[in-house]
Amino acid sequence: MTENRPESEGRGAKGAGGQLDAAADRVVRRCVAAGWAALLGRTVLPFCIVVAATSPVVPRSSSLSLHALTLLLWLLATAAWAWLRRPGQAEAMAFWDERAGRHEMLLSAWSFARLREPGPGERLHLAKAVERLRAELPLLARHVPVRVPRRVWAAPAAILAFAILGPALRGASPDTDDALTPEAAARAAREAAAVADGKTLLDPLKGLTPEERKAAAELKRSLEETAKQLEGLSRETPREVLEELERRAAAAEKLAESLGVGADELLSSAALAELERHADTSDFASQVRARALQKIAAEAEKLAERLRTDALARNEQKRIEEALDKALKAATDADRQRAIGKHLAASHRQLQAGDTKGAADSFQALARHFAQAAQRQHSQRQLQQLAQSLRATGQRIFGGKQAGVQRLAQSCANGMTPTGDGAASASGAMPLPRWAMGPRPSPAGQGAPSGVPGRCPVPGTGSGQSGSQGAGQGAGMTPVPGTDGMGAAGAQPGGLHAGRGTAPYGGRPTAPIRPRTTQSVAVALRGDGPSDVRTIEGTNHSEEAARQARQLAVQFLRAEEEALAEEPLPLLRREQVLRYFSTLRRRIENEPAAKP
Amino acid sequence: MSQPPSLEPAELEERLKAFADRFGRLRREIQKAIVGYDDLVTDTLVALFSQGHVLLEGVPGIGKTYLVRVLARVLGLTFGRVQCTPDLMPADILGTHIVGEDPDGRRVFRFEKGPVFKHLLLVDEINRATPKTQAAMLEVMQERCVTAGGERFELPAPFFVLGTQNPIEMEGTYPLPEAQLDRFFFKLRVPFPNLDDLVEISRRTTRFGEPELAVVVSGTEILQMQELLTWVPIADPLTRYAASLVLATHGEREGALASVSRYVAYGASPRGLQALVRGAKVRCVLDGRTAVALADVHAVAKPALRHRIIFNFEGEAESIDPDRLIGEIIEQVPTPAQGAQSEERGAESEGRRA
Numbered sequence: 036m037t038e039n040r041p042e043s044e045g046r047g048a049k050g051a052g053g054q055l056d057a058a059a060d061r062v063v064r065r066c067v068a069a070g071w072a073a074l075l076g077r078t079v080l081p082f083c084i085v086v087a088a089t090s091p092v093v094p095r096s097s098s099l100s101l102h103a104l105t106l107l108l109w110l111l112a113t114a115a116w117a118w119l120r121r122p123g124q125a126e127a128m129a130f131w132d133e134r135a136g137r138h139e140m141l142l143s144a145w146s147f148a149r150l151r152e153p154g155p156g157e158r159l160h161l162a163k164a165v166e167r168l169r170a171e172l173p174l175l176a177r178h179v180p181v182r183v184p185r186r187v188w189a190a191p192a193a194i195l196a197f198a199i200l201g202p203a204l205r206g207a208s209p210d211t212d213d214a215l216t217p218e219a220a221a222r223a224a225r226e227a228a229a230v231a232d233g234k235t236l237l238d239p240l241k242g243l244t245p246e247e248r249k250a251a252a253e254l255k256r257s258l259e260e261t262a263k264q265l266e267g268l269s270r271e272t273p274r275e276v277l278e279e280l281e282r283r284a285a286a287a288e289k290l291a292e293s294l295g296v297g298a299d300e301l302l303s304s305a306a307l308a309e310l311e312r313h314a315d316t317s318d319f320a321s322q323v324r325a326r327a328l329q330k331i332a333a334e335a336e337k338l339a340e341r342l343r344t345d346a347l348a349r350n351e352q353k354r355i356e357e358a359l360d361k362a363l364k365a366a367t368d369a370d371r372q373r374a375i376g377k378h379l380a381a382s383h384r385q386l387q388a389g390d391t392k393g394a395a396d397s398f399q400a401l402a403r404h405f406a407q408a409a410q411r412q413h414s415q416r417q418l419q420q421l422a423q424s425l426r427a428t429g430q431r432i433f434g435g436k437q438a439g440v441q442r443l444a445q446s447c448a449n450g451m452t453p454t455g456d457g458a459a460s461a462s463g464a465m466p467l468p469r470w471a472m473g474p475r476p477s478p479a480g481q482g483a484p485s486g487v488p489g490r491c492p493v494p495g496t497g498s499g500q501s502g503s504q505g506a507g508q509g510a511g512m513t514p515v516p517g518t519d520g521m522g523a524a525g526a527q528p529g530g531l532h533a534g535r536g537t538a539p540y541g542g543r544p545t546a547p548i549r550p551r552t553t554q555s556v557a558v559a560l561r562g563d564g565p566s567d568v569r570t571i572e573g574t575n576h577s578e579e580a581a582r583q584a585r586q587l588a589v590q591f592l593r594a595e596e597e598a599l600a601e602e603p604l605p606l607l608r609r610e611q612v613l614r615y616f617s618t619l620r621r622r623i624e625n626e627p628a629a630k631p
Numbered sequence: 632m633s634q635p636p637s638l639e640p641a642e643l644e645e646r647l648k649a650f651a652d653r654f655g656r657l658r659r660e661i662q663k664a665i666v667g668y669d670d671l672v673t674d675t676l677v678a679l680f681s682q683g684h685v686l687l688e689g690v691p692g693i694g695k696t697y698l699v700r701v702l703a704r705v706l707g708l709t710f711g712r713v714q715c716t717p718d719l720m721p722a723d724i725l726g727t728h729i730v731g732e733d734p735d736g737r738r739v740f741r742f743e744k745g746p747v748f749k750h751l752l753l754v755d756e757i758n759r760a761t762p763k764t765q766a767a768m769l770e771v772m773q774e775r776c777v778t779a780g781g782e783r784f785e786l787p788a789p790f791f792v793l794g795t796q797n798p799i800e801m802e803g804t805y806p807l808p809e810a811q812l813d814r815f816f817f818k819l820r821v822p823f824p825n826l827d828d829l830v831e832i833s834r835r836t837t838r839f840g841e842p843e844l845a846v847v848v849s850g851t852e853i854l855q856m857q858e859l860l861t862w863v864p865i866a867d868p869l870t871r872y873a874a875s876l877v878l879a880t881h882g883e884r885e886g887a888l889a890s891v892s893r894y895v896a897y898g899a900s901p902r903g904l905q906a907l908v909r910g911a912k913v914r915c916v917l918d919g920r921t922a923v924a925l926a927d928v929h930a931v932a933k934p935a936l937r938h939r940i941i942f943n944f945e946g947e948a949e950s951i952d953p954d955r956l957i958g959e960i961i962e963q964v965p966t967p968a969q970g971a972q973s974e975e976r977g978a979e980s981e982g983r984r985a
Binding site for chain 2: 125126129130132133138139140142143144145146147154155156157158159160162163596597599600606609610613614617
């Protein structure tokens with residue numbers, strides 16, 4: 036067939052192929068342009084929002100050029116994206132055909148032009164398609180219009196507006212090297228009293244070592260000097276004033292950091308789990324897990340008193356000894372090296388030796404240790420509060436927005452001794468151990484949980500955390516003392532751990548289950564001697580099933596329906612059985628839910 | 632594969648035009664006797680010229696058998712009819728060896744051809760035949776020949792099977808197996824006539840006599856027209872699209888439609904793709920185009936695929952309509968043009984949301 040084909044027809048097909056390729060390239064470019072315009076329309080709003088959000092932090096001097104650069108980058112990025120997602124020639128031709136209502140005429144022609152030996156049908160189609168292409172190529176712009184959405188034109192205007200208004204939006208940030216204005220000097224004089232009052236925060240610092248007391252006294256003295264300076268400001272620049280305040284704040288933070296009680300002071304989770312498993316030590320362990328230092332001390336004190344009492348039953352002593360024994364076996368080497376581990380080990384040894392008074396003394400020492408740690412933690416927070424107060428003073432003096440003053444303070448702090456582990460910022464973020472962070476000054480009701488990441492704060496067990504827990508905690512179930520932190524909403528109540536369970540948020544936590552009775556049982560037959568028996572009785576509580584009975588029934592019926600597919604039943608019989616199950620399921624699904 | 636004879640584009644164009652004219656005349660002639668059913672008549676003729684067989688499905692008394700008889704008259708073809716019943720045997724359709732006498736008076740076995748040896752075979756109520764008898768049609772429909780006693784008998788060309796079945800009377804029927812269904816090029820649903828058509832049917836059929844029908848095309852011309860369609864080209868992107876439609880009927884494939892995965896046990900076979908392409912070629916010629924377009928593929932998608940989609944138990948129980956499923960597939964499978972307009976579509980949908 037093809038041998039007889041005149042050469043002119045072969046050349047014609049090649050020529051048509053060239054024309055179609057050129058047209059296809061043109062359509063591709065048109066599609067890219069249309070896609071770019073559409074992309075601009077879709078991204079202009081997010082782009083403007085981003086620009087608006089960042090314009091306050093753009094330096095004033097280069098605001099216009101940076102905004103122009105941003106605009107250019109946006110245009111380039113969208114253009115590059117549109118180009119990368121450009122259609123192929125075939126797709127582009129198909130698109131044009133669809134828009135022009137040509138029933139894939141040019142797409143087919145473009146495809147036939149690529150054949151090595153087109154048949155008569157293909158050649159006939161190519162001839163017709165090329166003729167149509169010549170007529171319709173000038174109409175490409177009408178068929179594939181590049182419509183730039185009107186809102187895109189708002190972007191340059193918005194950029195210009197943000198470039199001009201951005202510095203204004205960021206507020207009256209003080210020029211650092213200009214002389215202090217009389218208004219600022221007056222405000223500084225007023226704030227001097229507040230700075231002087233700040234030293235009262237240092238008065239009741241407790242639990243400090245002599246060196247730390249010395250540092251605190253030094254800080255107090257420097258605060259007095261700063262207060263005096265603020266009263267008589269005249270030629271100082273804002274930078275100098277802020278540097279002075281920042282220096283004091285940094286010194287307070289440094290001292291606070293030195294007071295930090297390390298996380299390694301407490302027990303590992305395995306050892307704690309053992310202590311939690313035993314009712315006598317579960318309260319103590321819960322407080323250790325919650326890292327509530329004051330309450331740890333209180334619980335240790337309780338244990339000490341219990342051991343010290345003359346009415347201590349032998350079985351109680353054995354229980355505590357056993358609890359300590361198992362906890363120490365589960366403890367790591369690091370646990371045993373820590374203060375708490377050493378005290379618990381000492382107490383265990385003394386209990387084994389029958390010296391309950393000595394064991395009580397060990398728990399007493401442990402209580403003192405944690406009481407001191409709690410005092411240090413309190414002092415640490417006061418110092419941190421002082422640092423924030425000093426920075427707020429700078430903000431009040433210069434009247435700028437907080438962000439502006441913080442930035443300035445940060446720039447002033449450059450070159451100063453870095454505080455903490457480098458993570459501290461000018462906003463007063465103190466590198467305290469996270470567990471030890473108490474109720475940081477925060478907006479009322481914010482209720483940010485301040486426990487260990489991944490753990491919900493335990494109501495009533497945190498070190499003053501309940502004060503900062505607001506309505507923002509979220510609904511649901513909250514773990515109660517004794518849980519391992521996994522008890523999210525819907526957690527199964529009960530389990531091996533004493534006091535485990537869930538309670539509705541805002542309600543009273545489940546009370547730990549305590550041993551109610553202690554009995555001695557004398558085995559009559561074998562004469563093995565008396566045994567200790569503990570009976571733990573739970574209290575009444577309500578539970579909620581994870582699935583409703585109706586859901587369960589529907590799932591069962593669905594499974595039965597699916598199982599029918601595997602059964603070798605006659606079609607009619609199968610339909611009948613299926614109809615039975617389906618009707619039953621729909622009836623259950625549609626019936627109104629039972630009122631609780 | 633033998634090379635087809637050469638053909639010039641101009642000559643091809645002329646012949647394609649003649650094809651469309653003749654097709655139109657054929658349709659008009661049939662419509663002298665058949666009231667309404669324009670689409671049904673067109674689809675039946677599309678299958679005929681695509682060398683395919685048709686399964687007609689409809690309730691009794693709406694003219695399925697009459698349509699086939701009319702078709703035989705206007706096509707000038709020999710017509711055979713088999714009324715399927717549960718006791719029908721394969722030999723009743725194909726033919727059987729009987730004892731006869733040769734010219735010398737000796738007794739010999741000779742093959743007595745059955746009703747299948749006609750150009751146009753109506754297999755009425757095909758689902759009432761037993762599976763054994765239905766299976767006898769497999770070779771006939773695919774190979775267009777009958778093998779009996781080790782001897783092969785060719786069927787006359789063109790050969791065209793029209794099966795009918797009633798969808799409501801299921802008692803005592805044997806649903807066609809998948810292999811048998813797959814051999815039907817199209818499955819056409821015969822709808823119930825509307826009011827005007829019913830009035831017209833009454834007017835035409837209660838008078839004396841039947842309309843006179845002329846033979847529009849002969850068997851030889853049908854063969855030429857069937858051969859002509861092989862010259863109609865289809866572009867690769869459209870073939871790929873048709874293949875994507877077929878693949879989309881398979882629920883076990885990754886990225887299959889949720890409804891297909893849920894309700895379909897087996898999807899369409901490669902024969903389904905052949906039916907799509909060949910049917911689309913006829914449609915393309917009828918619309919005066921020189922290459923197959925998407926619209927042509929869409930026009931034949933439902934008749935070509937609806938009987939090739941085998942539902943699972945859940946699909947059967949929910950009485951899923953295969954046409955609805957095919958409609959969903961057509962909507963979801965991306966066309967060749969869709970890659971180019973994704974950006975603009977995104978913008979348009981955003982505009983609609985706004």
